[in-house]
Amino acid sequence: MPARLQQHLQQLSEELSGDTPLDTEDRAALLELMQQIDLKLARELAGDPDASLVDGVNLAVESFESQHPTLTGTLRNILQSLANMGI
Structure with a gap:
C-alpha cells in the first residue's frame, strides 16, 4: 500500500x-x-479491480460532509490517493 x-x-x-x-x-x-x-485495495493490487471501492468512499464523503468536515477532508485525501494509484 502506498505510504x-x-x-x-x-x-x-x-x-x-x-x-x-x-x-x-x-x-x-x-x-x-x-x-x-x-x-x-489488496484485490486491486492483485489485479482484480473493484469499482465499488471508490464509490463507497464517495458515499461516506457525502454522508459526513455537512456535520464532520475534518473526517470528510481525510476521506477526500483517501480518494485522491486512490485516484493517484489509478483506482
Missing part, C-alpha cells in the same frame, strides 16, 4: 479513536469502510 494512502488511513483511524462526535452507527460504518478499503 500516502497508509498515512491517510492512519489519520482516519486516529480521528475515529479521538473525540470526534459520531454516533455508534456512523463510527461503525467508517470502521467498516476502512476494512473494505484494506481488503479491496
Whole structure:
C-alpha cells in the first residue's frame, strides 16, 4: 500500500479513536469502510479491480460532509490517493 494512502488511513483511524462526535452507527460504518478499503485495495493490487471501492468512499464523503468536515477532508485525501494509484 502506498505510504500516502497508509498515512491517510492512519489519520482516519486516529480521528475515529479521538473525540470526534459520531454516533455508534456512523463510527461503525467508517470502521467498516476502512476494512473494505484494506481488503479491496489488496484485490486491486492483485489485479482484480473493484469499482465499488471508490464509490463507497464517495458515499461516506457525502454522508459526513455537512456535520464532520475534518473526517470528510481525510476521506477526500483517501480518494485522491486512490485516484493517484489509478483506482
